[in-house]
Amino acid sequence: MKKGAVSPLYLHLACEDLRNFATFDKLKESLQGLPQSLGQLVQHSLDRLCSEYRGLPGLRWALAALTLSSTGLRERDLYSVLNACNDLSSRDGRFSWEEVLLLFRKPKGRVPMATFTRIAQSLQSLIGPSHCNTTDDMLALTHPEVRKAFEDFILPSHSHRTRAHLILAAHLWALADPQGTDTFLHCEASSVMHLPSNLLEMLHSLLSSYYFLYANVRHGLLHHLKETYSVYVGSRARMDDCRSFLRRHGPLLSSWPALFIQEALNEPSDTSAHTWAQGLMAKGAELVSTFSSAPTCLVGSSDEELMVVGTGQGTLHFINTQTGEEVKSLVSSCDGISSCVFLKDGRLATTSFDGRIEVWDVANGCRTALIEGHTNVITASDITADRKHLATVSLDFTLKVWSSAKVNEVAVLPSNSPLNCVTFDPEGHLLAAGCWNGTVIMWNWLQNTPPTPLTGHQHSVRSLSFSPSSSMLCSGSLSGEVRVWSVPTSTCVGCFQAHSGAAEALTFLDGGSMLLSAGSDHTVGG
Template identity: 60%
Template sequence: MRSGQWEALHFLLSSYNFLFANVRHGLLHHLLETYSLFGKRYESEGIGSWDTLGKIIDPLFTGYLYRKVSRICSSDRKPRVESSSPFSSEDQSGLTDCVGFLQRHAPLLSSWPALFLQQALNEPNHTDAHVWAQGMMGKGGKGVHVIRWLNNEQHTQTETSKLVSTFPSEPTCLVVSPGGGVMAVGTGQGTLHLVDTETGQEVRSLVSSCDGISGCVFLREGLMGTTSFDGRIELWDVENGCRTALIDGHSNRITGSDVSADRKHLATVSLDFSLKVWSSPKGSLVTALSSTSPLNCVTFDPEGHLVAAGGWDGAVRLWNWLKGEVTTLSGHQRSVRSLSFSPSSSLLCSGCLSGEVRLWSVPASTCVGRYQAHSGSTEVLTFLLGGTVLLSAGSDHTVQLWSGGLGRSVNVFGEPKESVIQKGKKMSTTEPAALCVAVTGGYAAVGYHGDGLKLFSLESGERTWASKDLRVSILCLMWLAADEPELLVSGGGDQRLRVWRQEEGEAGMVLLGCFGVQQGPILALAQNSSYLASASDDCSIALWAVKDLTSDPWVDPSVISVLRGHSGGVTCLAFSLTGEELLSGGKDQVLMVWNASSSPPTLTQSLPHCHGDWITGCVWGPNCVVSCSSDCKIRVWDLQKGRSVREILARSSLSAVCCLGEFVIAGCAEGELHVWKWDSGMEISRISAHKSRIHHCSVLPAPDKTKETKQEDMVVATASDDGTVKLWHPFQVQHHSTLQGHSGGIHGAVSKQEGVPAFLTVSEDRSLRSWSVAAAMESPLNQRGTVTALSFCQSGDLLLSGYESGRVEIWKHNSAVGHKKVSDSSVTAICSMPDDQFAVGCRQCSVSVWKVEWNPQHNAASLLKVSTYSVPTPVMHLHYCSILLGTCEGGNIINVLADADREINNWKDDTQILGMVANDEKSTWLVGEKKGQIVLCFMYSMGPKTDLQSSCGKIELEMEENCDGKGGWITAVTVERELVVCGDSKGNMWFNQPPNMNSWSSRKPAHSDRISVLKLTNSTIISASHDRTVKMWDRNTKKQVGVFVCAGPVLVLEVNPHCSSELVCGDALGQLYFLSWRE
């Protein structure tokens, strides 16, 4: 680059031979830096446009590109035009392919450089990488052992995160530097890894002298603080790689730490019951607070005035450390493990050991919502996208994305308006505004501005009917509380009321009649058991008899009474719970109460000057009435005293109000839906419901009117100027997505500060992963879970896979061709039976038999249940050898299909059964472990009448204690003829030495974590492990001849019985890998 040899450098960086040589010699990091420098010089030398460069340097460098492009666009200097590039589009494509390949595989190649050729071969067939690898295989085939990934393209399409790095020990914390250029990962073994956020490569590692790192923070750019398990705090100059201070901070493990937004103070909590605030960067103690419980986590609010700490007692302590004031928030039943303030400081989220998340109103010190976020502990909480999204991560290995506050959308009816700009003015498409909504049964009726009435299905959200040639604004709607058929009343801008009948058996409406006596648009409707009240802009209220409106045949009704008292248009109406009183509000800013039970109805109370602008809504509450106005205020009125007892101020004009119990809900001109407690005025939530004004909001009636509606089950309907009607659960949160990418509990998450919105996570699986927020929000909820069982069909080429969700999938030729949810509990075992049948064991103590039905026309398969059998405890292994054998969780061996004498218990409680290994069509091996010794059981069957006890022979193989303390417990065993292979929890593998069954080789490391599966073929030993790898070993020499790295811990593996050089394995992330190799 210094000599300006751009074409030569471009040629090298576009060559897979060049990449191959560099990676094999351990120069991957240097190669990635070269690409980055090439990109920077590419622009600074004016060689090509940023449009072209953006295609060359893709997601790994998005942060760098974003900053560079922003600076270019804001400066006077213009980038050169694309035609100035000396490289052809074909050349650019070659460079793009190379850097893209390197970026995708850098985390793996940094640990396994010898897998470069294999990774290239497993790229899609049309890519340059695959073509190059095929050529290399042709040139040097002998001695080159590669494993082909047959369903790679399907896996790539479902991947939601990118592996950035892996670590030799378990990470405990993750932070990003203030400038966003460096990530720091601390580990339990005391290593601090500094990773470049652009390249994903480790740039430095520091070693703590304390007992492991429990947490880390950036006190400023280049200065870090780390906390330890022994209670000490270390300060580090990360640029020079030296420690600058060692502080004895606590007398026990430091469990949490956080730095204030201005980075002037550091907060720490410990199991020693104390919370301390330190000055930064000196590290001197400023103040401390003693607790009655050990503390787990701590966080500053964005303003730095409050510190929140969570403890073992389930309490959250809010400490204003500047004033010395403490508030305790109680509600969690288990230890609090995580905390996060919203960017506005008004909301605090807490997660506990049970997986529950609670939302707290900070000003009111009250819990406003709660939900179950994880099946295990909620370990991480952090807000994304300015507080609109809340990320939670837990010990259940998942990342969950939720709305940043209360408010869950249930359904949306209609298409929103699309804003366009014409001649400098903002305009909208022709989609009319939704003005009102009424819901009954399975339908929602919606009235529109100038476009009549439409009917929608609540179940599907689809429009089922629309009025024809009714170019009238429908301002209010109400379903009459009458017997079937359902009747709907609409009030229009044409001063008329209309009654519609829903057609039986059809999702349509028939107009029964049109009537009215008022001289202005009908603005509101209300009903009790006797009357329908209609309010008009002509200042009047008309009462109509409900029995007249429901007469059959239809007869135009006569008005019962017209109430006059308002001096402005009447905008809202509401009958009391008893139906005896009618409340009205109007443009004259007056609330009136009418006695509807007298004849004629009379005015009993008038409250003038209730608001400073039009009254837009009124409703009855418990022992009060509530009104809202365009003056941005909610007012609560005591009718007996005739005065306002509570005033709530909103940010914008209020247009509609409804009430349920102690809560008042209002819609505003900005499209927000507000929820308050009317007695205290405390705001519970503010939901961004629509993009423009809300014209109507109402609480939907409970399906079961005999039961009181719980607040979390409340449903509110809103109609908006944006053309849509939405249904909301205002006390629930929106669950956006469940993300699976880690295979262990997640210990940290941070948001990237620049470039494309993204976040990073670290896990006990020793990995660092990067996630795009946009892709994560669009990710479908994972319904499968961990792969728990696999079985090839005895005849044909089908495979069944089982998952912890109870789902079973059917595969053919490496592709899924069908699926079935067979249970609400986890699938524990699958085995093939004759006649295309499979037996499936489930956690709920059952074994079901299913037959595969093939549909050749659609190239799809389905499962039909044949029978179901109960078992005493969950079956963990199944095998068919003329009878269906199962081994249960407690150690029982059972003949599943037998009616009597179906089990033997001689392995129960003292032997752990590790698997079943087929011997032939009528016999099988059971392999197990008993107090560190191998147990083999040979079982044969002569048909359904076989006596299990007499057909079972057991032998215990003695093993010498020769592992020198390096071994773990036995986790996997397999046997074929005279060879027995064993694996343990520490990744060691060893064998007997045939023909002596009790003579053993020494345990030798084969994997870095637990060995989960062992299989034997005629020439190969196959091992799978929680370290994410599948390895091939030569059966004779015991030398490794192949390795494949999966995304998560490998839990199950089966060799294709029809082709011993093919296998399928499944990992903890729910991924299946179809692999093949040359024997």
């Protein structure tokens, strides 16, 4: 009996090995040839895996990065690491940090997906089977004996471990800075958190970046960042400035991360923090702000001087578009804000997830009306060009039109499906609404004529836009498909796949000659 046979994992790995590599006539010999302990069996399997894919010189390096990772790697991340390592391992001599990072941002070659799938399946057998079967599956060495076996086999020396840290750091940096501009915007919290511990020679550069500090603060990782500073013994002027900035403003930023840029601007003009923030504002290329919960809607005032952002927790943030400063915030009593539009006379209407409509006096910062608009979530709203009428749609199967002056209901249309989106045509006579069942409803609400259904989408309709002439209507669906409809004939005159995810927003540009779309795949197309 094998010494490791008391372990269920040993038995699992032994069965997998026999099933994949043993022949019936030599089953006994194969069984006797299995290593005695779990660790030896894992190393035996790793050796077989590396031998089977000896044509992939970067496999051992990629496995080293997986071994060093404290939380593991997603399958798609391991694939990215393998592609970069394949190119790195084929180079002679040393390579710089900049070269490694560039390869992770722009890999030169790709391993065939069929080959990688077999590698991933073998690793899943070694470290635990996957249950989701997606590229987000996590490959993690959670079993102590398995992790030690990986370390002994893949990381036999200090130089191997140093190289693995470099590879893992480059991978995490590329994830934490998806735009490739060292600004760490739109990044994942996990990549920001684990990046410092894997950086060696470049750690001082990272800890000297206010962009990196801001990314940590945005994700609520201030305490973790302070710990990173405490274990780093290096001292350079710019990094010391960053550390000092955190010490002074840490208590405030831990509760109000959105004030990071403002606090940097408040520093003396000759400090690095003030210079960084001033440069960020001067660029005007990207207005950066964060909120305590996810933004759900955004609207600009007619004079373009004010931008309002509503959040899922029910807070309205008012931002000066010229300075980027938040000038005020208001808190709704409803269950989160789903949409917002400006009415006439400096008033703002907001809709909520509990079906209510609120009207706000922006100048005085107070609520002037609360209406029980729908019996379920209000999913969207729109306003006519003259701002006299407001339309709302809901999961309660109804489309409603309201007078903006008194906020009273003036028209209602029942639907046979929950509604996602709504828009007025430029003249304000025609309404279009998108349904869960893929239908687009066109309705002349002023004449109260029977609605016209437009069918063709196979998935829920998420976005709508009329052309400036009102002759065309575009609709986007959950699948990313965009359809173009002739309004006079109520027929589809065009269809194309705009996104790999939902087409979340549509708008006509340049007098109707161009259509701009934005999708959940984080792309904008036109």
